[in-house]
Amino acid sequence: MSDNSVLIVGSVALDTVETPHGKVERALGGAAVYSSVAASFFTPVRVVGVVGEDFPKEHLDFLASRKIDTKGIQTIPGGKTFHWAGSYEGDMNQANTKLTELNVFQSFSPELPQDYRTSKYVFLANIDPELQLKVLDQVPDAKLVACDTMNFWISSKKDSLLEVLKRVDIVFINDAEVRQLTGIVNITRAASEIHKLGPKYVVVKKGEHGAVMYCGESICFAAASYPLTEVADPTGAGDSFAGGFMGYLASTGEVSDMNIRNAVIYGSTLASYNVQDFSLGMFKRLTKDQINQRYNEFRQIVHFEPMA
DSSP: OOTTOEEEEOOOEEEEEEETTEEEEEEEEOHHHHHHHHHHTTSOEEEEEEEETTSOHHHHHHHHTTTEEEEEEEEETTOOOEEEEEEOOTTOOSOEEEEEEOGGGGGOOOOOOGGGGGOSEEEEOSSOHHHHHHHHHTOTTOSEEEEEOOHHHHHHSHHHHHHHHHTOSEEEEEHHHHHHHHOOSSHHHHHHHHHHHSOSEEEEEOGGGOEEEEETTEEEEEEOOOOOSOOSOOTTHHHHHHHHHHHHHHHHTOOOHHHHHHHHHHHHHHHHHHTTSSTTHHHHHOOHHHHHHHHHHHHHHHOOOOOO
């Protein structure tokens, strides 16, 4: 696989999701899946995760059909796949978790295939920061590393998370988590503190309000979310954003401030498509032409020229 492939490590799951627009049961999901499929629109992907014997072969076949190398997904004989069940109501900005069955994911310990260890672009999806550190030890030559995290790890594994942040270039984190991690209410000041911990870029996800990227002590780019008239299922939106972001950067091989701004818009574009259907439904029929069309519309929305 070429040097512009993206290595993605995270959860592979079967999700049961209910929203005002319908319900799916044990549908394909997981952070590694959403981010891998989003990235695959731009570049080849290597994915690492774990599933049980109950994981449908058709899901692995689908991933393999999308330039995603799945040999890093381990199948545990007799085991059951990670299963999450949740619902969304109202503005659907917050999931209500009804059931979390970790199953084989509980003992997940990522061991990278040998050829994965030369990966230059790495995304550590939302997993235990101790596992993220284990992955980092296996990719010593990575050019660009990004990570995601969540409130649970901030409260339960903060010391390990701080070690991860010392070693990554980009962190994806939502506004509530920024405040939780730093104890600072003001997002700009809080993001500046996270920058001092290690990451060059702090990308704050704000749900339907878009994303803000901080470089040092200031905002270096902000983009609203793409305006949609209807959202079917928000599950995986943040992972799709991160996958699109990393896939685009890897495909260009250019890590500059301007190109990272383009990556934010491409990430937001992928996230906007993802939420228009349940599970991976929209991604299964999405084309690169549609992505580029919405990307161009997005650029027009966020473009600003001062008055003469």
